[in-house]
Amino acid sequence: MSWKYLLKRLLIFFITILVAATLNFLVPRLTPQDPITAVLGAMASKGIVLSDSESVVQMYTEAFGLDQPVIVQYFKYLGNIFFRFDFGYSISYYPNKVLPIILNALPWTMGLLLIGNLVAFLIGNLLGALCAWKKTPRFFRGFIYVLMPFSTIPYYVLALLLMYLLAILNPIFPISGATTAGAAGGFTLAHLQDLAVHAVLPILSVALSLIGFWALSMRGIMSTVLGEDYLTYAQARGLRGGRIFYHYGIKNAVLPQYTAFAIDLGKIMCGSVLVEILFNYPGVGYVLYNALRTADYFVMQGVIMFIIFTVALATLIMDLIYPKLDPRIQYD
């Protein structure tokens, strides 16, 4: 990998963050009201009255320098985000800052996304590859037609259906939350079990819709790999079927899937936000939902900025390690 490519990629990363921050700054200001009045108005319309609203207004007017020219405000805003990771204060939970609220919720989201995606990526790719493999039994290859609708149904719809089937009709799993209310924490077996039982449905909602997506695209890639010369050669050498399938088939076919993963990261992240909301799972998405319900504008902006930052960072990392995964790729 050349320095030029690295620099270009880093530049794109910073431009992405800059664009996101600029939108975050501009969009609220394009509306006729100033942000503070808008926030307080929205809160009042939802029946939330602040006890010391005057001090909040004053604090924000000072913090954002709302009496200064817009361009000064803009650079101050950028400075706060880029150099101090400061997203401001929550209005509902004043005087809590926005960042700790997000960081507290992060482990839940990370757990949900990591496990859900890992499960979906492994199972989906394996199923897709098996569906393209000629020695797979016929009835199993027909399985792809079962997966197809799953890839078109939005996850939140899937989440609602799962909730109804497995939490209400047959109450196997809890309907919402991440732990039983009032349960003792700590590293006890009972507590871990409690955590796991609560996580099953949200993870399943994320995973099921993604399994269909991965399986469909894997089947397509695998069927082109099957026509490659090296596969015919491997067969001519009399290698065992399982070895050809794994070492020659899957290993080559899965490479474009990593790229697809990087491209779809944003969609995946946003999907999990909705799943968290439906299951009252206390992750970043739930924080966002509460912020929207209580018109806590700065928490909302913080979460959005945070999501954009995480996705951009993950895409950057994926792009940089991709040549290590696929040595045939060369950047210039």
Add this chain to the structure above:
Amino acid sequence: MTILKKLYQLHRRMPTLLPGILLILIIALPGSLFKPALDMDLTMLDGSRINLAPCEEYPLGTQSEGKDILTLLLIGSWVTLKIGLIAGFIGIGLGTALGLIAGFFGGKVDTVISTVVDIGMTIPPLAIMILIAASVQNISIAGMGVIVSVTAWMQPTRIIRSQMLSLKERNYVQLARISNVSNLEIIFREIMPNLLPFLASTFVNAVSTAILSSIGLEVLGLGPSSSMSLGSTIYFSTYYSAMWRGMWWWWLPPIVVIVLIFVALFLISLALDELGNPKLKRM
């Protein structure tokens, strides 16, 4: 007779097209063409008795604000489709224009447009839409379409650009060029007709992405203020914990319609993909 015959031939070539279009029409018609036949009072607050299970008078029951679910559903299906269509048209229009310019002229213009698209694609679409929808008060249905279109133009730009790159090297385009035909004429007379199948399938995909994101926004409670779209119905059903209270007639019907819409769009795009790329072998 000839029309029927042609329809039959079309059906033989693209067997999934007609079922898809029929499904969409069935979903769309009651809320659009037959709207005058619907009793709009039933969608008003306290229009009927609250929390009724499906009965003769209210085939799908009523919800906790006294709105009739069936009427909400018929109107909402068209509202949701309309949002998708508006966003789809904006997306495909903007995407085609940018893709044509980038692909045809190349050079610096292409670099700028491609970089903008690349950056736009790394920003999660829902994040930007939430930001806009939460800042605007009283969103109209058309406004919702515009908000959702924020993310519907990037994919079309990419697809049209790459098609343009391959089309402009074809012999007939080269011939038109050396015959001193103007750029605009080349684009509209030589290249556009060949792009049409791609435009059709890209349009359907853009509509489907737009509907997906619009419902996502509505489930968050950021829908149009008339609150009659399918996503808003789901939002209110979770808001009043309909599922918990066993009111399946409130949350299940909109979900069924949403799934049907996506299946219909999937069938149509499957057919159009084949039209755009006849070499695509069916497995």
